[in-house]
Amino acid sequence: MATVWFAILAGLLIGYAVLDGFDLGVGALSLWVARTDEERRVVLNAIGPVWDGNEVWLIVWGAALFLAFPRVYAVAFSGFYLPLMIALWLLMGRGVAIEFRHHIQDPLWRGAWDVVFWLSSFLLALLYGVAAGNVVAGVPFDARGYFQGLFEWLLNPYALLMGLFSLVILSWHGAHYLCVKAEGHLYERAHWLARALWGLTALLAVALTAATFAARPTLMRNFHAVPALLIFPALALASLALAPWYHGRQADRAAFLCSAGVVGGLLASTAAGLYPDLLPSSHDASRSLNLTNAAAPPDALLPALLWMIPGVLLLAIYQVAVYRVFAGRVVLGKSTHY
Amino acid sequence: MTDAVVADRLQFTFTIMYHYLFPVLTMGLAPFIAALKTLHLASGDVQYAAAARFWTRIFALNFAMGVVTGIPMEFQFGTNWATFSTFAGGVVGQTLALEGVFAFFLESSFLGILLFGEDRVSPRFHWLSSILVAAGALISGFFIVATNAWMQHPVGYAVAPDGTVHLDNFWALLGNPFAWWQYAHVISGAILTAAIVMAATGAYYLLAGKHAAFGRLSVTMGVLVGAVFALMQLFPTGDLNSRNVLIYQPVKLATMEGLFRTQPGAPLAIIGMPDTTQERLLDPVVVPDLLSYLAYGDFHATVRGLGDYPRDLRPPVQITYYAYHIMVGLGTVFIAVLLLGVLLWWRRALPGARWFLWILLAQLPFPYIANEAGWTVAEVGRQPWLVYGLLRTPQGASPTVVAAETIFTLLGFAGIYALLGLIFLYLVLRIVAEGPAEAPAGSAPPAPAIPVEH
Numbered sequence: 174m175a176t177v178w179f180a181i182l183a184g185l186l187i188g189y190a191v192l193d194g195f196d197l198g199v200g201a202l203s204l205w206v207a208r209t210d211e212e213r214r215v216v217l218n219a220i221g222p223v224w225d226g227n228e229v230w231l232i233v234w235g236a237a238l239f240l241a242f243p244r245v246y247a248v249a250f251s252g253f254y255l256p257l258m259i260a261l262w263l264l265m266g267r268g269v270a271i272e273f274r275h276h277i278q279d280p281l282w283r284g285a286w287d288v289v290f291w292l293s294s295f296l297l298a299l300l301y302g303v304a305a306g307n308v309v310a311g312v313p314f315d316a317r318g319y320f321q322g323l324f325e326w327l328l329n330p331y332a333l334l335m336g337l338f339s340l341v342i343l344s345w346h347g348a349h350y351l352c353v354k355a356e357g358h359l360y361e362r363a364h365w366l367a368r369a370l371w372g373l374t375a376l377l378a379v380a381l382t383a384a385t386f387a388a389r390p391t392l393m394r395n396f397h398a399v400p401a402l403l404i405f406p407a408l409a410l411a412s413l414a415l416a417p418w419y420h421g422r423q424a425d426r427a428a429f430l431c432s433a434g435v436v437g438g439l440l441a442s443t444a445a446g447l448y449p450d451l452l453p454s455s456h457d458a459s460r461s462l463n464l465t466n467a468a469a470p471p472d473a474l475l476p477a478l479l480w481m482i483p484g485v486l487l488l489a490i491y492q493v494a495v496y497r498v499f500a501g502r503v504v505l506g507k508s509t510h511y
Numbered sequence: 512m513t514d515a516v517v518a519d520r521l522q523f524t525f526t527i528m529y530h531y532l533f534p535v536l537t538m539g540l541a542p543f544i545a546a547l548k549t550l551h552l553a554s555g556d557v558q559y560a561a562a563a564r565f566w567t568r569i570f571a572l573n574f575a576m577g578v579v580t581g582i583p584m585e586f587q588f589g590t591n592w593a594t595f596s597t598f599a600g601g602v603v604g605q606t607l608a609l610e611g612v613f614a615f616f617l618e619s620s621f622l623g624i625l626l627f628g629e630d631r632v633s634p635r636f637h638w639l640s641s642i643l644v645a646a647g648a649l650i651s652g653f654f655i656v657a658t659n660a661w662m663q664h665p666v667g668y669a670v671a672p673d674g675t676v677h678l679d680n681f682w683a684l685l686g687n688p689f690a691w692w693q694y695a696h697v698i699s700g701a702i703l704t705a706a707i708v709m710a711a712t713g714a715y716y717l718l719a720g721k722h723a724a725f726g727r728l729s730v731t732m733g734v735l736v737g738a739v740f741a742l743m744q745l746f747p748t749g750d751l752n753s754r755n756v757l758i759y760q761p762v763k764l765a766t767m768e769g770l771f772r773t774q775p776g777a778p779l780a781i782i783g784m785p786d787t788t789q790e791r792l793l794d795p796v797v798v799p800d801l802l803s804y805l806a807y808g809d810f811h812a813t814v815r816g817l818g819d820y821p822r823d824l825r826p827p828v829q830i831t832y833y834a835y836h837i838m839v840g841l842g843t844v845f846i847a848v849l850l851l852g853v854l855l856w857w858r859r860a861l862p863g864a865r866w867f868l869w870i871l872l873a874q875l876p877f878p879y880i881a882n883e884a885g886w887t888v889a890e891v892g893r894q895p896w897l898v899y900g901l902l903r904t905p906q907g908a909s910p911t912v913v914a915a916e917t918i919f920t921l922l923g924f925a926g927i928y929a930l931l932g933l934i935f936l937y938l939v940l941r942i943v944a945e946g947p948a949e950a951p952a953g954s955a956p957p958a959p960a961i962p963v964e965h
Contacts, residue, residue, distance in 0.1 A: 218627070221623070221626075221627055222624065222626070222627040222628070223623060225578060225619040225622070225623070226616060226619040226620050226623060228578075228582075228619075229611060229616050229619050232582065232585060232611045233611035233612055233615070233616075235585055235586060235589075236604060236607040236608035236610070237604075237611075238604075239585075239588065239589070239596065239600045239603070239604030239607060239608070240600060240601065240605050240607070240608050243596055243597050243598075243599075243600025243601055243604060243675065244597050244600075246588075246589045246596055246600055246604070247589055247592075247593035247594070247596035247597040247600065247909075248593065248597075249589070250586060250589025250590045250593070250596075251589060251590050251591070251593035251909035251910075251911055251912050252911060254590050254909075254912050254916055254920075255916060255919075255920070257586060257590055258583075258920045258923070261582060261586060262923065262927060264579065264582055265579040265580070265583075265927060265931075266927075268575055268578055268579040269575060269576075269931060269934075271575075272571065272572060273938065276572075276938045276941065276942075277938075277941070317910060319593070319910055319911045320911070321911045469600065469601035469604075469678075470601070470669075470671055470677050472669065472677060472678065472679055473601045473602070473605070473677040473678040473679075476605075476678065476681040477605055477608065477678075480612075480681075481608075481612065484609075484612035484613055485612070487612075487613070487616070488612060488616045491616050491617060491620035491621070492616070492620065494620065495620045495621075495623050495624065498624055498628050498632055499623070499627065499628070499631070506630060510571070510626040510627045
């Protein structure tokens with residue numbers, strides 16, 4: 174049962190990374206791809222109807238972690254106290270920047286919120302990667318089973334490399350989204366950026382894979398035991414290889430699905446490699462938080478699974494409805510909200 | 512209690528009280544928007560559509576503030592209350608995840624369609640979206656209240672060998688007897704808040720001589736709906752919620768009422784200052800025997816006072832007592848004002864009575880204060896417990912987070928919230944100054960959209 178919840182949490186996190194990932198990426202690129210007020214409005218209206226729903230994946234992931242692995246939720250969130258608070262402030266700044274900007278037609282006002290939107294998206298994409306890097310590398314648990322996330326070791330070279338990779342890959346993913354939604358100059362710039370960022374993504378992916386095996390040599394253990402898991406890295410690799418082909422033919426949706434496949438495939442591979450650990454220890458493996466010492470009992474997990482299934486079905490219906498209603502390129506009109 | 516716990520409590524108090532200023536209007540306004548859209552669809556009258564669009568603009572801003580101030584709430588359980596989270600995550604994680612899955616996805620998806628989709632979907636689908644947004648807001652409120660109700664009156668749980676608790680009976684958690692009247696009271700308070708906001712906005716337009724048709728609609732709707740929900744705050748929701756407190760948390764009830772001495776024929780204190788050293792109410796105005804009647808339906812029944820409980824199990828008396836009396840006092844004012852409004856409406860004098868419109872306008876801040884005071888009673892009155900009878904508040908804090916860190920982040924929240932609050936108010940006032948789009952005279956064709964100023 175705990176394994177099922179491990180998979181659910183991985184799925185929710187992948188949903189968040191793929192969906193909010195593209196709007197974070199769009200934000201991280203926004204100042205460069207969108208130069209005029211009209212282009213920036215297109216950018217915001219492209220993510221406008223969906224970004225809030227995408228962020229709900231994070232909320233649900235957090236709550237699911239809370240219910241299924243309370244100890245991980247408690248130890249990780251209190252351990253990463255200051256970085257997490259900074260992430261929350263960035264999420265707040267991003268939300269209000271999107272919603273406040275359009276109220277006043279004034280270049281100073283709009284320019285200020287454009288910078289807030291760009292900066293918060295940029296830093297969040299970076300920060301998520303640094304956090305993921307520290308989870309993969311492990312944290313220094315103390316005897317009580319807690320740890321204190323100090324910046325001096327949070328900002329280690331491996332985690333920073335992961336942060337840079339996260340920024341690049343999400344920007345690449347965001348550029349693909351803009352290729353699907355935009356027209357004209359905005360499209361051309363996004364298209365150009367998508368090609369450039371593909372190269373950077375591929376380069377960093379190689380470097381990071383090497384660094385990851387150095388940081389956590391046991392990562393291959395599960396793949397040896399269950400070779401079927403190799404489907405996740407294979408998915409990431411195939412998507413990465415196919416992306417430029419679709420991109421060159423301007424098959425923008427297919428290219429977007431490819432970057433989604435890379436993001437999802439890499440995260441799934443990481444989760445498969447970490448299993449059964451949720452939060453590994455950096456020095457003493459017996460202190461790692463894993464499925465056996467951190468999961469809530471099956472009495473609590475079973476009912477949650479039973480309501481989760483219809484919940485996910487409903488959520489699929491809502492999301493399909495929204496993405497269908499807003500399919501197609503953005504045209505600024507009388508009822509565009511932003 | 513250590514400094515770190517004091518800082519944790521201050522931070523949670525500040526962020527939750529600030530946060531609640533927004534969802535209280537979100538939950539209350541969403542049904543009004545759905546009702547206005549329903550009226551438009553049923554009657555074809557475009558003034559309802561224009562009113563729905565106006566309130567949707569306010570709603571969108573308010574919703575965004577609710578979202579950004581709400582995200583930290585979920586994470587703060589883990590950051591500042593790690594021991595509580597480890598202890599109770601197996602139960603309260605359920606209701607929080609239920610909220611995300613069944614409410615937030617619904618609300619955020621269809622809010623997207625409500626805000627962005629008017630020319631992409633049929634009028635019926637757009638109307639349906641407004642209904643689903645309201646449903647999402649109200650479902651969300653339920654799961655939060657269910658979470659809180661479990662902390663007030665834990666049910667449906669089992670204790671694991673390591674001392675933590677986890678869910679044992681799902682339906683007991685959702686059917687918690689404490690939750691349902693608390694939920695009804697919270698939602699009725701939210702709708703009352705939205706009704707008063709609506710009436711105050713309409714009153715402003717009528718006093719200023721602008722957008723008269725919209726002003727009349729807003730005042731009438733606000734006063735009539737508000738009167739119903741102001742009464743419902745007293746009975747049944749307030750009364751039955753208090754009975755639950757009497758059954759499950761009698762010491763909180765004694766604190767709320769400022770009753771120090773156990774006595775038959777207990778009086779109801781209308782005014783008075785609780786003095787905790789002398790253990791009596793100073794300068795009180797009381798109605799004899801009434802508390803006994805309200806609690807047990809018998810004027811001579813014995814009500815237990817604070818003296819029956821050891822000092823370390825009593826909640827902070829002053830805060831709980833005053834918050835409760837502020838809430839009840841304001842609730843009484845709302846009933847009086849809104850019933851007077853119904854009377855004026857009955858005599859067809861409502862839009863013309865400028866003195867009354869001024870009262871409606873001045874009333875605007877008070878439902879917010881009443882709602883916050885009500886939650887203060889619920890939460891401070893629960894002390895010293897974090898989870899009633901199971902975990903004391905100081906035991907729930909994070910062991911690794913020190914006071915300095917929390918004070919730093921508290922100051923950060925305070926600064927950000929002050930700035931956001933100012934900008935929010937400024938933008939809302941701009942929307943009010945612009946007003947709703949006027950319906951063209953004798954309009955047969957559908958109304959134009961709100962002029963887009965972007």
